[in-house]
Amino acid sequence: MSLHLLKCYAILALLAIGCVHTVSAQLTDLARLEYSFIPSTRSEDQYTRLRALINYPIQVDDKDYFIIGGEYNRIILNLEDNYPFNVGLLEQIHIIDLNLAYTFKSDSKWRFGFKINPRIASTLTKTLTFDDVFLNGGAYMVKDRTDSDIKRPYRLILGLTYNTTAGVPFPLPFISYYRRINEKWSFNAGVPKSNVKHFFNYKNMLQVFAGLDGYFAHVQEPTIVNGRSIDNISLSVAVGGIGYEYCFTKNLVAYSYIGYTFRLNNVLRNDARDEVFRLNNLNAFYLRTGIKFKI
Numbered sequence: 001m002s003l004h005l006l007k008c009y010a011i012l013a014l015l016a017i018g019c020v021h022t023v024s025a026q027l028t029d030l031a032r033l034e035y036s037f038i039p040s041t042r043s044e045d046q047y048t049r050l051r052a053l054i055n056y057p058i059q060v061d062d063k064d065y066f067i068i069g070g071e072y073n074r075i076i077l078n079l080e081d082n083y084p085f086n087v088g089l090l091e092q093i094h095i096i097d098l099n100l101a102y103t104f105k106s107d108s109k110w111r112f113g114f115k116i117n118p119r120i121a122s123t124l125t126k127t128l129t130f131d132d133v134f135l136n137g138g139a140y141m142v143k144d145r146t147d148s149d150i151k152r153p154y155r156l157i158l159g160l161t162y163n164t165t166a167g168v169p170f171p172l173p174f175i176s177y178y179r180r181i182n183e184k185w186s187f188n189a190g191v192p193k194s195n196v197k198h199f200f201n202y203k204n205m206l207q208v209f210a211g212l213d214g215y216f217a218h219v220q221e222p223t224i225v226n227g228r229s230i231d232n233i234s235l236s237v238a239v240g241g242i243g244y245e246y247c248f249t250k251n252l253v254a255y256s257y258i259g260y261t262f263r264l265n266n267v268l269r270n271d272a273r274d275e276v277f278r279l280n281n282l283n284a285f286y287l288r289t290g291i292k293f294k295i
Contacts, residue, residue: 075092075215136161195208232271
């Protein structure tokens with residue numbers, strides 16, 4: 001696989017704040033409120049993200065559902081270092097998703113799902129244009145045995161994802177595998193997040209995780225840096241750490257992840273999405289916390 005394709009696949013995983021995250025949310029999360037924070041090392045720069053999500057499943061048939069929902073991310077960039085451009089143009093980035101999905105159970109043990117995910121990702125400092133609009137989508141097969149009485153319950157998700165900002169004109173493969181080993185341990189292997197969980201009891205869980213995060217958005221008021229125009233901004237983060245979950249009820253869960261980035265790439269790009277200028281890319285502390293209501 002070429003280096004360009006690997007980069008494209010990483011961007012794809014990051015854009016929806018992760019393909020696994022998006023699929024999981026559309027299948028199980030009805031509501032979510034979340035806060036993320038990355039302070040830059042040896043710098044005054046800071047990255048903050050506020051996220052809200054809501055999904056509403058509409059039962060079509062006995063085992064078929066149409067899901068409609070929305071997600072809003074506000075990215076706040078506090079760029080305090082000296083940069084050769086007006087940092088005020090990048091102070092806030094808005095990512096607005098419309099989630100449309102349909103899922104049905106086949107005669108076999110597989111559940112199938114299809115989703116269309118129109119997105120606005122932009123600084124929104126001017127009137128909305130087509131450059132601010134992107135289109136994501138995917139098709140998935142889910143084999144879920146987590147509610148069964150088998151010794152080691154599992155969930156396998158296979159699929160194809162398509163994203164207009166990934167840089168490749170064809171769908172890319174997707175896979176995620178979850179296994180409950182016993183009453184105390186489980187693991188999830190996939191992209192953009194993998195973890196190993198330890199269950200103290202049915203309310204308290206601790207995990208070790210590694211994952212990807214980030215975004216891609218259009219800059220509505222282009223500026224010139226080093227003689228080249230800035231039209232887009234992207235952030236890609238690879239992070240590892242520990243996480244804690246507390247279940248108030250079976251459906252209501254609070255969570256917190258603390259870690260450290262081992263790759264942070266914050267880049268200003270031109271209209272062709274070529275790299276023009278790198279912002280502070282020093283690795284840093286990472287925090288993500290929130291509360292969710294799930295099926």
